[in-house]
Amino acid sequence: MVEGPDTNSPSYDRRQILRDAGTIPELLQTFELSYESQHLDNAYVFGRRYCTFCVDGIAKHDYYRAKTFESRRNQSNKRVDDVLIKLERIKELMDAEEVERKQKMLALIARQKEEQIKKQRELEEKRIDDLQKRIEKQKISSVGVSSISLEESALAKLQRLSQPQGVHQMPKHHLPAEPDGHLLSQISSDSSTNDLLPPPLLPPSNDGKENQNKKNFHPPSYNSILKSSSYFGPSMGNSSTSTTISTTELKQPSAPSYDQVINQTKKKQQLPIRQHITHIKAKHRKYQQEGKIQISPLRTYQGRVSGSTNGCTVISACVVSNHMESHGGISAAQIQSIIDSDCVPLLSAIRKKLDLGFASLIIPSDVHDYMVDHKLLYQHKFAGVAGGNITNPTHLGDLINLLQGEPGKTTQYKSGATIFFREHVISIVKYPKNANDAVYDMIDSLPTCNGRGSRTRCHSLDALKVHLENYSACKFSDSNVKYIEHNRWDDAMADFDPRVFQSFVWTDLPKPKP
Numbered sequence: 001m002v003e004g005p006d007t008n009s010p011s012y013d014r015r016q017i018l019r020d021a022g023t024i025p026e027l028l029q030t031f032e033l034s035y036e037s038q039h040l041d042n043a044y045v046f047g048r049r050y051c052t053f054c055v056d057g058i059a060k061h062d063y064y065r066a067k068t069f070e071s072r073r074n075q076s077n078k079r080v081d082d083v084l085i086k087l088e089r090i091k092e093l094m095d096a097e098e099v100e101r102k103q104k105m106l107a108l109i110a111r112q113k114e115e116q117i118k119k120q121r122e123l124e125e126k127r128i129d130d131l132q133k134r135i136e137k138q139k140i141s142s143v144g145v146s147s148i149s150l151e152e153s154a155l156a157k158l159q160r161l162s163q164p165q166g167v168h169q170m171p172k173h174h175l176p177a178e179p180d181g182h183l184l185s186q187i188s189s190d191s192s193t194n195d196l197l198p199p200p201l202l203p204p205s206n207d208g209k210e211n212q213n214k215k216n217f218h219p220p221s222y223n224s225i226l227k228s229s230s231y232f233g234p235s236m237g238n239s240s241t242s243t244t245i246s247t248t249e250l251k252q253p254s255a256p257s258y259d260q261v262i263n264q265t266k267k268k269q270q271l272p273i274r275q276h277i278t279h280i281k282a283k284h285r286k287y288q289q290e291g292k293i294q295i296s297p298l299r300t301y302q303g304r305v306s307g308s309t310n311g312c313t314v315i316s317a318c319v320v321s322n323h324m325e326s327h328g329g330i331s332a333a334q335i336q337s338i339i340d341s342d343c344v345p346l347l348s349a350i351r352k353k354l355d356l357g358f359a360s361l362i363i364p365s366d367v368h369d370y371m372v373d374h375k376l377l378y379q380h381k382f383a384g385v386a387g388g389n390i391t392n393p394t395h396l397g398d399l400i401n402l403l404q405g406e407p408g409k410t411t412q413y414k415s416g417a418t419i420f421f422r423e424h425v426i427s428i429v430k431y432p433k434n435a436n437d438a439v440y441d442m443i444d445s446l447p448t449c450n451g452r453g454s455r456t457r458c459h460s461l462d463a464l465k466v467h468l469e470n471y472s473a474c475k476f477s478d479s480n481v482k483y484i485e486h487n488r489w490d491d492a493m494a495d496f497d498p499r500v501f502q503s504f505v506w507t508d509l510p511k512p513k514p
Contacts, residue, residue, distance in 0.1 A: 027053060028079060031086075040090050040097070047087045054080045122182075131361060131423070132495060137364055238503040273484045276391065277473040284470035292463040295456045298332065300339050301447035307344035309359040313367045313418075314343045314350065315445045316427035320416030321376045323429040324508045329414060330429060332455065339445050339453065346370075364420045368504055381509050383415065387502040389489045390421060390472045395501075399468075400461055401429055403440065411435050414508040419468075421501040422475045428464070440464045442471070472501070 001269035027050040052075050272281060287293040303309040318338045323330040350362055350370050371377040384402050388395035399419070405411040415430040425448065432438040440462075442456045458464040476484070481500035487497070494500045 017303075028083070031083065035090070037094075044090050044094070050083055050088070051080050067261070098253070125305055127361075127423070128496075131363075134356075134361075134363055135478065135495065138238070138365060140266050147225065197428045203323055212308065272390075272393070273476075273481055277476065277481070280466065280469045280473050287463055288465055293456060293467050294459075295449060295454055297449040298339070298443075298445075298453035298455055300334050300446040301451070301453040302339055302343075303447075305340045305344065307347065308339060310361050311343045311347045312425040312445050313362045313364050315422075316347050316418040316443070317371055317377070318343055318346065318365050318426045319427040319443050320370060320418060320429065320506055323414060323416045324381060324506060325375075328353055329431045335443060335453075360436050361423065364418055364425055364502065364504060368418075377506060380511050381506045383410075383505040383507040385502070385504055387500070388491075388494070389497075389499045390468075390501040391484075391499050394466050396465065396468060399505065400465055402503075403464075403505075404430060404438075404461060405507060408435075410507055411438075411507065415506065416504050417505040419501060419503045420473060422498065424475075426471075442467060472499075 031046040034046055035038075046179070061395055062419055101287070186479055202397050225288055270276070284293065288295070302311050302315060310314070315338055319330060319335060322334050322338065326334065347362075350356075350367060351358070351360060353370065354366060356362065368377060372379060383405075386395070386397075386399040386402055390396055399417065403415050403417055405413060405415060412432055412435040414432060417428045418427065426442060426444045428440055428442050430438050430440050440458045440463075442458070443453070444456075445453045448454060456467055456469050476498060487493070489497065489499065
């Protein structure tokens with residue numbers, strides 16, 4: 001590196017100034033080479049040294065002002081001006097280089113973030129695609145299966161269940177159809193009115209008009225629903241004529257029934273999804289404060305024990321099965337045993353049968369097939385299927401009605417349901433207090449309650465409805481909400497709609513006599 005002269009000496013003679021002047025070309029040459037090669041840091045250092053040497057160093061020589069060096073002095077001043085101009089240019093280039101470096105860093109960070117989002121989106125799309133392929137495979141296998149095959153679908157067996165077996169079936173959705181809230185409320189609140197109305201499944205009478213009313217009021221069988229509906233829920237296609245029973249035939253109840261509340265809700269304009277989410281979350285908090293909804297943690301969660309990962313489909317079905325077979329209903333200890341141990345061999349066996357990998361998601365219908373075939377669930381206890389748009393009060397009301405049971409006939413029995421929504425399955429179990437009242441528990445095996453699974457007790461049907469609406473609202477992501485805002489419900493697009501749900505309901509009915 002080129003060093004400057006010692007400018008602190010009190011005086012310089014003629015020989016000294018000539019010797020120092022010989023150093024200047026070396027500094028200038030080094031500066032010019034660095035400047036031309038765009039080594040900006042070196043050029044800036046040598047340029048500053050050159051200017052300092054010429055302005056502060058040489059000017060202190062005793063002979064600096066001598067006429068002998070006048071031409072050199074003028075030449076040196078001109079070169080200093082040129083170097084200063086270049087130093088300003090170097091400073092601008094260095095500033096621009098720093099800005100460019102920051103821009104490149106920000107662009108790199110943005111690109112990495114974009115790649116991460118893209119990777120997550122691809123993984124999510126792959127999961128959905130894999131799930132859809134299994135759904136299509138299940139549809140094809142259920143259509144082509146032979147009636148004499150040992151692997152015949154349990155749901156195909158359920159299709160052959162005859163109507164007189166006393167199984168309550170899920171109603172088919174039609175747009176203009178309105179359920180008759182007066183009938184159900186009177187049957188559940190005043191048993192004396194039972195004599196006024198014939199049982200739903202009795203043969204029609206000779207009165208043509210009354211016969212037509214009964215025919216339209218009672219829901220179609222599970223067999224007809226399965227043939228005409230999509231995989232995820234009931235068809236929303238053609239509407240049928242809906243008739244109501246005159247209020248003069250029934251005694252008015254002292255308080256409105258659940259179905260009457262549903263009817264009133266349907267007549268109102270449905271809130272936009274964002275307002276609905278805000279409203280239902282506030283209502284859910286209010287119900288918690290009033291003790292109508294109580295949330296408590298379980299002692300475990302799915303995935304804590306090796307082999308239970310992504311086992312929610314089997315866990316929820318086992319909860320319902322144990323609830324059906326347990327005296328007084330399932331206990332917290334039984335739920336813990338199911339999550340930590342009982343579900344593991346079942347998950348392994350079902351995945352092996354379906355040729356699925358370890359920790360793969362399983363379609364609920366495949367699990368129910370297996371459990372019916374192995375007598376863990378029974379066909380005569382199958383109450384029905386409900387599904388569709390979980391934000392639609394009618395669709396969600398079908399599930400609640402199946403859980404409640406048929407007034408005057410099955411409301412006194414325990415019941416349970418598995419609900420498939422947003423790639424997760426939960427279970428609901430009913431503990432009847434008497435023929436007209438019950439509490440409902442929702443069991444979720446995901447670690448969403450202080451890092452553990454949860455058990456939520458709803459002390460009424462209304463509380464259960466509020467909790468299910470809040471559960472679904474909390475599951476909607478911002479992209480889900482945007483989709484709902486821009487797309488009306490369509491059965492044809494149900495497989496890809498974030499609102500779609502599917503539930504299987506079972507009631508602890510006694511086995512029919514042969």
